[in-house]
Amino acid sequence: MSGLANFLRRIGAMAVDGVWRLGFATRFLGLVLLYSGQSLRRLPLTIREIYFSGALSLLIILVSGLFVGLVLGLQGYDILQRFGSSDALGTMVALSLLRELGPVVAALLFASRAGSAVTAEIGLMKTTEQLKAMDMMAVNPIARVVAPRFWGGVISMPLLAAMFSAMGIFGGWLIGVVFIGVDDGAFWSQMQAAVDVRYDVMNGVIKSFVFGVAVSLIAVFEGYDCTPTAEGVSRAITRTVVSSALAILALDFVLTSFMFRGQ
Amino acid sequence: MAIESPELPPLVSLSGVRFAYGEREVLRGIDLSVHRGQVVAIMGGSGCGKTTLLRLIGGQLKASGGTVEVAGHDLAGLGNADLYALRRRMGMLFQFGALFTDMSVFDNVAFPLREHTDLPAGMVRDLVLMKLQAVGLRGAATLMPSELSGGMARRVALARAVALDPMLILYDEPFAGLDPISLGIIGQLIRRLNDALGASSVMVTHDVHESLGIVDYVYFVSEGRIVARGTPDEIRASADPFVHQFVNAEADGPVPFHYPAPAIAEQLGGGA
Numbered sequence: 457m458s459g460l461a462n463f464l465r466r467i468g469a470m471a472v473d474g475v476w477r478l479g480f481a482t483r484f485l486g487l488v489l490l491y492s493g494q495s496l497r498r499l500p501l502t503i504r505e506i507y508f509s510g511a512l513s514l515l516i517i518l519v520s521g522l523f524v525g526l527v528l529g530l531q532g533y534d535i536l537q538r539f540g541s542s543d544a545l546g547t548m549v550a551l552s553l554l555r556e557l558g559p560v561v562a563a564l565l566f567a568s569r570a571g572s573a574v575t576a577e578i579g580l581m582k583t584t585e586q587l588k589a590m591d592m593m594a595v596n597p598i599a600r601v602v603a604p605r606f607w608g609g610v611i612s613m614p615l616l617a618a619m620f621s622a623m624g625i626f627g628g629w630l631i632g633v634v635f636i637g638v639d640d641g642a643f644w645s646q647m648q649a650a651v652d653v654r655y656d657v658m659n660g661v662i663k664s665f666v667f668g669v670a671v672s673l674i675a676v677f678e679g680y681d682c683t684p685t686a687e688g689v690s691r692a693i694t695r696t697v698v699s700s701a702l703a704i705l706a707l708d709f710v711l712t713s714f715m716f717r718g719q
Numbered sequence: 720m721a722i723e724s725p726e727l728p729p730l731v732s733l734s735g736v737r738f739a740y741g742e743r744e745v746l747r748g749i750d751l752s753v754h755r756g757q758v759v760a761i762m763g764g765s766g767c768g769k770t771t772l773l774r775l776i777g778g779q780l781k782a783s784g785g786t787v788e789v790a791g792h793d794l795a796g797l798g799n800a801d802l803y804a805l806r807r808r809m810g811m812l813f814q815f816g817a818l819f820t821d822m823s824v825f826d827n828v829a830f831p832l833r834e835h836t837d838l839p840a841g842m843v844r845d846l847v848l849m850k851l852q853a854v855g856l857r858g859a860a861t862l863m864p865s866e867l868s869g870g871m872a873r874r875v876a877l878a879r880a881v882a883l884d885p886m887l888i889l890y891d892e893p894f895a896g897l898d899p900i901s902l903g904i905i906g907q908l909i910r911r912l913n914d915a916l917g918a919s920s921v922m923v924t925h926d927v928h929e930s931l932g933i934v935d936y937v938y939f940v941s942e943g944r945i946v947a948r949g950t951p952d953e954i955r956a957s958a959d960p961f962v963h964q965f966v967n968a969e970a971d972g973p974v975p976f977h978y979p980a981p982a983i984a985e986q987l988g989g990g991a
């Protein structure tokens with residue numbers, strides 16, 4: 457009986473803790489936005505972070521995009537040819553990538569490649585008192601360290617998702633047209649006819665923007681909030697990857713249910 | 720050496736300052752003042768709250784009682800912008816250096832200059848090299864912090880702390896982990912920088928002999944209170960048991976070596 461009570465108590469404590477952290481993160485987002493003006497005026501800081509988060513994630517994004525595209529080409533052809541509509545392969549590959557796989561998979565990869573790195577970097581700066589030293593030098597660490605990394609992530613994310621989708625479409629084309637022999641003209645013309653810029657492309661971009669905000673916020677928050685010890689930093693990195701993945705998938709469901717209802 | 724200037728109010732003055740981390744009260748009423756031009760040492764056993772005291776003077780912690788005044792401003796009533804304005808005229812040497820690990824030695828020292836001034840790059844370069852020269856590390860300008868020894872890192876941090884020619888310099892354990900030669904050099908450096916800049920310094924340290932040689936005034940802290948104070952000569956001549964224990968490094972005396980704990984017999988012996 458006391459085991460059950462303890463169990464329930466633990467769940468309750470976890471829930472309360474979760475709500476607290478969500479509140480702190482929201483307040484932290486407010487602070488980051490408040491000090492963003494200062495840091496965006498010094499563009500080189502943000503550009504440097506776009507390089508570290510975005511440009512250095514490019515390789516893994518492109519390679520993964522290619523593989524996802526190749527798989528989509530194989531699976532899509534296998535399914536579509538049962539209905540005698542393998543010409544629609546281009547449409548299927550493009551829509552799955554632009555609407556779902558591009559934003560979601562790119563964000564998942566981004567969280568584990570760049571988000572974890574940002575958490576580790578900020579966490580270590582906190583552990584070694586670099587943030588306190590900066591604060592003592594009258595330089596606000598949120599403006600100087602956190603905001604550029606946040607915006608670097610937010611700006612990189614949609615661009616990376618676009619790269620991922622482009623690479624995926626290329627992969628689908630490679631399998632479908634070059635190896636299997638789907639008609640090249642049909643592949644592209646069906647795709648062009650079926651993909652709507654506002655409905656499909658814009659919604660995909662909105663998704664990846666939202667994921668970019670979520671992942672970047674989680675990454676900078678976990679780093680800034682970590683317990684300043686080696687163990688604390690390692691736990692913060694784990695939390696960044698896990699919470700980002702959950703946030704991406706949950707937000708994807710919410711956004712999809714608003715965006716795509718089969719009009 | 721002591722430049723007492725009674726006509727001017729002290730640069731730093733603490734009166735009745737109290738501070739607690741949660742339930743644990745660390746400071747229980749500290750009165751202390753630092754006059755302009757002085758180097759003041761704060762000594763006390765490990766964990767007695769010296770770093771905390773320095774953080775209070777730097778405005779990183781807020782006292783739960785009493786007042787902390789720096790350059791005539793009561794820190795409790797200061798907004799963020801005013802506090803930052805005040806900190807631009809302070810330098811702090813952290814206990815472990817706290818150099819920015821993603822920047823070279825040069826960029827570390829240039830950091831405050833680049834953040835707070837619009838000086839042209841050539842001028843920043845000259846200033847940085849001069850500060851590095853003062854700590855004897857001009858030749859290490861291109862190294863990264865990971866390539867420095869502990870003592871070198873401390874000296875770079877010192878150069879960075881004085882980059883903006885502060886009026887008040889706070890040192891947290893500047894001597895910890897240094898060999899006797901570097902120790903003497905850093906000690907002299909602290910004195911020389913203080914006098915050359917016309918600044919005032921507060922130094923937290925365990926090192927009695929080194930610091931008695933360079934400071935103007937000493938405060939001893941124990942159990943959250945100032946238990947003794949005086950000029951180095953007064954301290955050397957003091958009959959106070961606390962000072963005596965500290966200066967002569969005796970294990971027995973009023974300074975407790977142990978963190979508060981239940982009697983050891985209760986904790987050992989398998990909990991029987």
Ligand SMILES: Nc1ncnc2c1ncn2[C@@H]1O[C@H](COP(=O)(O)OP(=O)(O)OP(=O)(O)O)[C@@H](O)[C@H]1O
Nearest residue numbers: 740743745763764765766767768769770771772814
């Ligand atoms: N962030 C904190 N949270 C809770 N307690 C703390 C914190 N920082 C310090 N303390 C406690 O406050 C006391 C004073 O700490 P402080 O760091 O000021 O000591 P110190 O005099 O600088 O010691 P040392 O000479 O070893 O550096 C210690 O007993 C420590 O346990």
Ligand SMILES: [Mg+2]
Nearest residue numbers: 769770814891
């Ligand atoms: Mg300390």
